[in-house]
Amino acid sequence: MSSVLDPKIALVTGASSGIGRATALALSKAGATVAVGGRRTDRLEALAQEAPGEILVLDMDVSDPESVRKAVDRTVERFGTLDIVVNNAGVMLTGPVLDADLAEWTRMVETNLLGSLYTVHAALPHLLRSRGAVVQISSTSGRISSAGAAVYSATKFGVTAFAEALRQEVTEQGVRVVLVEPGFVSTELADHIADPNHRAAVKAMAESMRTLQPEDIAAAVVYAVTQPDHVAVNEILVRPTDQSR
Template structure:
């Protein structure tokens, strides 16, 4: 295992807060040059100013295929290569299926699943050239669905399925595919929920345990991408000790 990512180039989506922001900083600290993409560019500018190494802020909407292509192109134009893609952008709009606002379903599918797929599609030629790594931030909901999280879980199950197909297609060409499945993490993700009762329930559940911190997930990402080239860490399931499911 190498503790350094010197000379490597990473692109992190959803980097304006939470896991994405912390992962970008961890990769930068490990020596990578990092492009950070998100819609909230004001937050990205603050992030780049405090980064340990060279960092590029890119306005990115993963639901827009052209925006994704532009972000990948901007990364390669600036740093001349791409070695690590961290697909982190996502929203969680939990609700019961009966009476749901289906526009929220569309938003989750477009952001969590299609956005991840678009970014892989745009980045893959460069990752094949560099024999790089794709890191997919999934969820424990990609393994076990639960009431009021059906569509969110469907997007995460979809990420897991897409990632396994991708792995089979590219692993013999040297590209490693990593799926990271966090349990409860202390981020703003639950604040996206528009149903007050479900948001309160999610908050109560989080408060009942010692939740993971974004740094815990960032550490898992760095661990996976600093393994020797012949070692592929394909899946990391990481829950709070107190989380039962």
Template sequence: MNAMVEGKVVLVTGASSGIGEATALALSAEGARVAVGARRADRLESLARKAPGEVLALELDVTDQESVRAAAAKTVEHFGALDVLVNNAGVMLSGPIAGADTTEWTRMVETNLLGSMYAVHAALPHLLESKGIVVQVSSTSGRIATASSGVYAATKFGITAFSESLRQEVTTRGVRVVVVEPGFVATELAGHITDPAIQAAARKMAASMRTLQPEDIANAVVYAVTQPEHVAVNEILIRPTDQTQ
């Protein structure tokens, strides 16, 4: 248990697997009361059973503003407050720009960028009240764009820009903003890629290194949100030791 987070209320988006699930479990182990949101509600129930503390499972689609507002409202209704938002929902549909299926672009922008914006918008009144924390799960792709990651990188660069603007607006009101930028993590993310050549390249690259585990990112989030109130950890860049870019 950590006194800085014990009893605090956390909402984690994209919590049905990977980094979101690991973060929800890690914060629960530190004594937080955790609301978990995702589209795959059945997976959230098994997460709730694994968690050491109280977990509220919420069906959540971050691309739907009504769904996001409802999740924030249900969290506050159930727990009485909202102290931390972990914006983790995301999709990676890498591929070349030439000849791309642009519906995949729309999906990435709506999920990764607009979805995180909608969640901040819905949570912010409560976070201002509690002097809470926004954790934005971004990516090394939010710093360095590479071939075949143009739109994914654009969404992550967008998260960085939005987060810095948000930080400047709310930091003097006691709300801290944390951007976490993981490199290669062993999650389902690369499995979303529909281009077979790009998916094979992603798998080959991941196999060439000791990839991060979701728990490694969860530990970084726990570190950021358990600092004293006068300490704002604004950015954490965390790569596998073997990752060069």
């Protein structure tokens, strides 16, 4: 087991499944002590049993700024510092704008965009002290918008814009900001799409290619945060070889 990230302390949001879960495991295998946040704490407990290193399970709702603050505070109280934050929590409730369920729009904005902002706001004072790293998980939908994904793309464009502005604010103080933009990844995100036609279309598109696995994105995160301190990997775009756009 590698110890390249020992004794770093990392916080991963949305860690109960998919990219978040794989990233938490990869960071742990690389030697980091990891706090994992999410609402499905039973899954987080199972993750903690699988990880090789110490895992702190946090009942965390990123759409609630108070919940975020408490999760960050608990992490720092437990471990004394915070070195890496991976903002991964997100939902993909795609569908056409016409007749859209506005509650789904609100949920995406609160989770994908505001949740990421809340987490950075709570963690940044600690990251400035540790000269740490923020990893923002965006999407190819954060650089190319498409029909049926208007609001999802809007949230991811927001994550991308926020990451660049944040980078300009904190890079000279030693905090590295990393934007990771995955293409199609084999996760449960598409399962939550309410519109049956759009859900079927997304799944058919994914089945037409060799999709990425969550571990592929986790490897990109570990690569970025294990570079020497003077090296900032600011953006990683990862598509399946078979994905054209």
